[in-house]
Amino acid sequence: GEEVAQTPKHLVRGEGQKAKLYCAPIKGHSYVFWYQQVLKNEFKFLISFQNENVFDETGMPKERFSAKCLPNSPCSLEIQATKLEDSAVYFCASSPRQQRGDTQYFGPGTRLTVL
């Protein structure tokens, strides 16, 4: 598609429950990024993929967060045993396979609320 699609739009979980978010990048884009927006403004990079391979995972809290981008499937971000501080909007972005400085195209986000 021509836009990055993210599902679900909203997700509510009790503390300790699992949460799984999905992202379909723009067709033909090889790079996928996940960002976490906490408190409306602060963006934090989580992880990036080049096709199905992890490219950079320096922002991932590895003990509870995991992510995958498998061929012919939406990418996913999974949080095991959610905590209150995981409440945020999670944005997925994709960019084409080009040089550095390429535009990242963002999806509409998934708002996760942990109660």
Place this chain on the structure above:
Amino acid sequence: AQSVTQLDSQVPVFEEAPVELRCNYSSSVSVYLFWYVQYPNQGLQLLLKYLSGSTLVKGINGFEAEFNKSQTSFHLRKPSVHISDTAEYFCAVSDNSNDYKLSFGAGTTVTVRA
């Protein structure tokens, strides 16, 4: 490592007045600079970006920004705003060493009043 500072957290402005949003960055290598806009309950949309070349960059919706290497700044301007420009504006940077990921500023809330 790079960082981005947006000097104004909130900017109220009257319709048809000019607006400037300030952004400073720190990086030890060459940078690529971006301005994104986030309308209420929406994702980020690219306004403009600087990669190289002319330091004055023109973007969508009448916005422009000027890259100033000596002052490490990338301020965003619009000569006449509309009510529809009410949104959050984010300055972001990536550089040669960080493998594509963006570092964002804290954002500036622009509220346009009639």
